[in-house]
Amino acid sequence: xxxxxxxxxxxxxxxxxxxxxxxxxxxxxxxxxxxxxxxxxxxxxxxxxxxxxxxxxxxxxxxxxxxxxxxxxxxxxxxxxxxxxxxxxxxxxxxxxxxxxxxxxxxxxxxxxxxxxxxxxxxxxxxxxxxxxxxxxxxxxxxxxxxxxxxxxxxxxxxxxxxxxxxxxxxxxxxxxxxxxxxxxxxxxxxxxxxxxxxxxxxxxxxxxxxxxxxxxxxxxxxxxxxxxxxxxxxxxxxxxxxxxxxx
Amino acid sequence: xxxxxxxxxxxxxxxxxxxxxxxxxxxxxxxxxxxxxxxxxxxxxxxxxxxxxxxxxxxxxxxxxxxxxxxxxxxxxxxxxxxxxxxxxxxxxxxxxxxxxxxxxxxxxxxxxxxxxxxxxxxxxxxxxxxxxxxxxxxxxxxxxxxxxxxxxxxxxxxxxxxxxxxxxxxxxxxxxxxxxxxxxxxxxxxxxxxxxxxxxxxxxxxxxxxxxxxxxxxxxxxxxxxxxxxxxxxxxxxxxxxxxxxxxxxxxxxxxxxxxxxxxxxxxxxxxxxxxxxxxxxxxxxxxxxxxxxxxxxxxxxxxxxxxxxxxxxxxxxxxxxxxxxxxxxxxxxxxxxxxxxxxxxxxxxxxxxxxxxxxxxxxxxxxxxxxxxxxxxxxxxxxxxxxxxxxxxxxxxxxxxxxxxxxxxxxxxxxxxxxxxxxxxxxxxxxxxxxxxxxxxxxxxxxxxxxxxxxxxxxxxxxxxxxxxxxxxxxxxxxxx
Numbered sequence: 006x007x008x009x010x011x012x013x014x015x016x017x018x019x020x021x022x023x024x025x026x027x028x029x030x031x032x033x034x035x036x037x038x039x040x041x042x043x044x045x046x047x048x049x050x051x052x053x054x055x056x057x058x059x060x061x062x063x064x065x066x067x068x069x070x071x072x073x074x075x076x077x078x079x080x081x082x083x084x085x086x087x088x089x090x091x092x093x094x095x096x097x098x099x100x101x102x103x104x105x106x107x108x109x110x111x112x113x114x115x116x117x118x119x120x121x122x123x124x125x126x127x128x129x130x131x132x133x134x135x136x137x138x139x140x141x142x143x144x145x146x147x148x149x150x151x152x153x154x155x156x157x158x159x160x161x162x163x164x165x166x167x168x169x170x171x172x173x174x175x176x177x178x179x180x181x182x183x184x185x186x187x188x189x190x191x192x193x194x195x196x197x198x199x200x201x202x203x204x205x206x207x208x209x210x211x212x213x214x215x216x217x218x219x220x221x222x223x224x225x226x227x228x229x230x231x232x233x234x235x236x237x238x239x240x241x242x243x244x245x246x247x248x249x250x251x252x253x
Numbered sequence: 254x255x256x257x258x259x260x261x262x263x264x265x266x267x268x269x270x271x272x273x274x275x276x277x278x279x280x281x282x283x284x285x286x287x288x289x290x291x292x293x294x295x296x297x298x299x300x301x302x303x304x305x306x307x308x309x310x311x312x313x314x315x316x317x318x319x320x321x322x323x324x325x326x327x328x329x330x331x332x333x334x335x336x337x338x339x340x341x342x343x344x345x346x347x348x349x350x351x352x353x354x355x356x357x358x359x360x361x362x363x364x365x366x367x368x369x370x371x372x373x374x375x376x377x378x379x380x381x382x383x384x385x386x387x388x389x390x391x392x393x394x395x396x397x398x399x400x401x402x403x404x405x406x407x408x409x410x411x412x413x414x415x416x417x418x419x420x421x422x423x424x425x426x427x428x429x430x431x432x433x434x435x436x437x438x439x440x441x442x443x444x445x446x447x448x449x450x451x452x453x454x455x456x457x458x459x460x461x462x463x464x465x466x467x468x469x470x471x472x473x474x475x476x477x478x479x480x481x482x483x484x485x486x487x488x489x490x491x492x493x494x495x496x497x498x499x500x501x502x503x504x505x506x507x508x509x510x511x512x513x514x515x516x517x518x519x520x521x522x523x524x525x526x527x528x529x530x531x532x533x534x535x536x537x538x539x540x541x542x543x544x545x546x547x548x549x550x551x552x553x554x555x556x557x558x559x560x561x562x563x564x565x566x567x568x569x570x571x572x573x574x575x576x577x578x579x580x581x582x583x584x585x586x587x588x589x590x591x592x593x594x595x596x597x598x599x600x601x602x603x604x605x606x607x608x609x610x611x612x613x614x615x616x617x618x619x620x621x622x623x624x625x626x627x628x629x630x631x632x633x634x635x636x637x638x639x640x641x642x643x644x645x646x647x648x649x650x651x652x653x654x655x656x657x658x659x660x661x662x663x664x665x666x667x668x669x670x671x672x673x674x675x676x677x678x679x680x681x682x683x684x685x686x687x688x689x690x691x692x693x694x695x696x697x698x699x700x701x702x703x704x705x706x707x708x709x710x711x712x713x714x715x716x717x718x719x720x721x722x723x724x725x726x727x728x729x730x731x732x733x734x735x736x
Binding site: 053054055056076077078080081082087089092093095096097098099102103106107110111114146163167 | 679682683684685687688689690691692693694695696698702703705706707709
C-alpha cells in the first residue's frame with residue numbers, strides 16, 4: 006500500500022529525515038517510535054503533504070501512485086488520513102458542516118452526488134454513536150475551544166467519516182489522560198479492518214497497550230535503527246531509548 | 254508556497270475585476286468645474302421646481318465655506334473639485350416613453366452586470382431602478398407597485414410628479430450642511446431613487462437601485478430618499494460597479510430614510526466599486542457616502558446591512574437617529590479591504606427616544622497592504638431612558654502587511670442606559686487552510702467556509718441571492734491574499 010524508499014527530507018534546508026525505507030501493507034499496524042528530534046514528526050509532515058517540508062531524495066508511492074507529486078487535498082481524496090498532533094481551531098465553522106464538506110469532497114471526486122445536511126446528519130449520528138461521542142461535537146465549531154482530549158477525539162471522528170485506507174496518527178496519545186486515551190484507542194480499534202492500514206507515531210509505548218501494532222520501528226537521528234514486533238516497544242519502555250541508540 | 258497559490262488564482266479567471274469594462278455610448282457631459290452656474294445648469298437641465306434650486310444653492314454656499322474632513326484614517330492626494338464633470342448622461346432625443354427608447358448599449362451594460370431591465374427578462378421579484386452615471390435610465394415594476402400606492406421612481410421624476418413629498422422630506426435627515434460631501438451632493442446631485450410606501454402597506458417585492466459609473470472623470474452624486482409611512486415595510490437593495498480607470502473617480506452619495514410609527518426599512522448594500530490596481534493602488538473609486546435614517550415614529554425600525562468589497566477609499570457611516578420611543582436601529586457590516594484599499598466605516602446610533610435599542614455587528618477583513626478601520630458612535634441623550642446598545646466589532650487579518658483599527662465612541666447622558674461593546678481580532682492562517690486541504694477540501698472552499706463563518710451574523714441579514722453573491726465575492730477577492 007505505502008512504499009517509502011530512502012527518504013531524505015527536512016525543513017528550511019535542514020535535513021532531518023536521513024534515509025528512511027518502510028513498506029506497509031493493508032491490514033497492518035506500524036508503530037514508529039523514537040526520542041524527541043528523531044525525525045518522527047518530520048516524517049508525519051512529509052506524509053501529510055505539508056508545504057513547508059521538503060523532500061531532498063528518495064520516493065514514496067501510495068497504491069502505485071507517486072505520493073510526493075500529490076498535494077494534501079489529493080492525498081486525502083486518495084485515502085490517506087492524517088491525525089494531527091495539534092489540530093487547529095477554526096472559529097465560525099461548524100464541526101458537522103466541516104465534516105460534511107470533507108465527506109462531499111470525496112463523493113464529488115468519485116462522481117457521486119453531494120449529501121445534504123439531513124442525510125449527512127444520519128451518517129454522522131451513527132458514527133458518533135459507534136465512537137461513544139456526545140452530541141456537542143455536532144454543534145460546536147471546528148476544534149474551537151476544545152480541550153486537548155476533545156481535539157484528538159474529533160480527529161478520530163473525522164477518520165470515521167472519511168474511512169481512509171491509510172491513517173497516520175501523529176502523537177495522538179500526547180496530552181491525553183488515561184480515560185481519554187482509552188476512548189480514543191477504542192475508537193481507532195473499531196475503525197480497523199483488514200483493508201486499511203495504520204501508522205502510529207508515538208513517543209511512549211502506552212498507546213500500544215491499547216492499539217496492538219504488528220511492527221515497531223525505532224527512529225533515531227532520522228533513520229530507522231531497529232525494527233521488531235510489539236516486544237520491542239515493551240523493551241523500550243523498560244530500558245529507555247538509550248538502549249537502542251547506544252547499542253547501534 | 255507562493256507558487257502554489259499563484260497556480261490556484263491563475264485557474265480562476267474571475268479573480269479579475271470582471272465589471273471593469275466601459276460602454277461606448279454617446280453622452281452629454283458638462284465641462285469640468287464647479288461654480289454657481291453649474292449648479293443652476295443642473296437644476297435647469299432637470300427642469301426642477303424652485304425650492305430645489307434654492308436647496309442646491311444653499312448647499313453650494315455652505316460647501317464653499319467647508320473643508321474636507323481630515324479625521325478619517327485614510328490617506329489620498331487632495332481632490333481637485335474643479336477637475337470633475339458634474340453631469341453626464343447617455344444622450345437621448347426626447348423624454349423616454351418606454352424602455353424601448355433607452356440606448357440599447359446601456360441596456361446591454363446592465364444585462365452584462367446581471368441586471369436585465371427589459372420587460373421580458375426583468376427580475377420577477379425585484380423592482381430595479383438603474384442609474385447610469387448621473388441619471389436613472391430605467392425603472393422596472395413601477396406600475397405593479399403603484400397599484401398599492403407605492404411610489405418608486407428616479408428622484409428627478411419625483412421632483413416633477415410629487416414635488417411636495419420631496420420638499421417635505423429632502424434634507425430632513427441629512428441637512429444640506431451636514432458634512433463636506435453631503436453639502437457637495439446636495440448642490441450637484443443629478444439623480445437617484447425615490448421610494449414612498451403609503452400607510453399600512455408591505456411592499457410586495459424587494460426594491461433596488463443599481464448604480465453604474467461609466468464615464469471617466471465624472472463624479473457620481475446620487476441621492477436616495479425612502480419614506481415608509483405608518484405600519485409599512487420595505488426591503489431595499491443597492492448594488493454598484495464601475496469600470497477600471499487609472500484615475501480616481503468620486504462617488505459622493507446621500508441616502509436618507511424616514512420611518513413613521515411601526516414602520517420598518519431594511520436597507521442592504523453590496524458595494525463592489527472598482528478598487529484600483531491591486532499591486533500599485535492606482536485608480537479606483539473614492540466612495541464618500543452619507544447614509545442616515547431617522548426613526549421618526551414610535552416602534553419604528555431601520556436596519557442597515559452592508560457588504561463593502563470595493564472602492565479605493567471608503568468613508569461611510571450608515572446611521573440611525575432613534576427619535577421615536579421604542580424605536581430600534583441595526584447596523585450589520587462586512588467590510589473587506591485588499592490590495593491598497595482603505596476603509597474607514599462604521600455607524601452612528603443616536604438614541605433620543607425612550608426604550609430605544611440599537612445593535613451593531615461589524616466584521617472587518619483586511620488583506621494585503623490594506624487598512625480597515627471601524628469607527629462607531631453610540632450617543633444617548635438625556636431623555637432616552639432605558640436605551641440599550643450592543644456592539645460587536647470583529648477584525649480578521651489576512652497576511653501581515655495589513656492593518657485593522659477600531660474606534661468606538663460612547664457618550665451617554667442618561668444613567669438608565671446599558672451599553673455593551675465587544676471586540677475581537679482573529680487571523681485566517683495557512684495552518685487552517687492546510688487542515689481543510691488535508692481533509693480533501695479545496696483551498697477555495699476552505700476560504701469560503703472560514704469567511705462565511707466569520708461573517709455569518711451579517712450574511713444572514715441579507716436577502717438570499719444577495720448573501721450567496723456576497724459570499725462568492727469575498728472568497729474570490731481573498732483567494733490569492735491568504736498565505
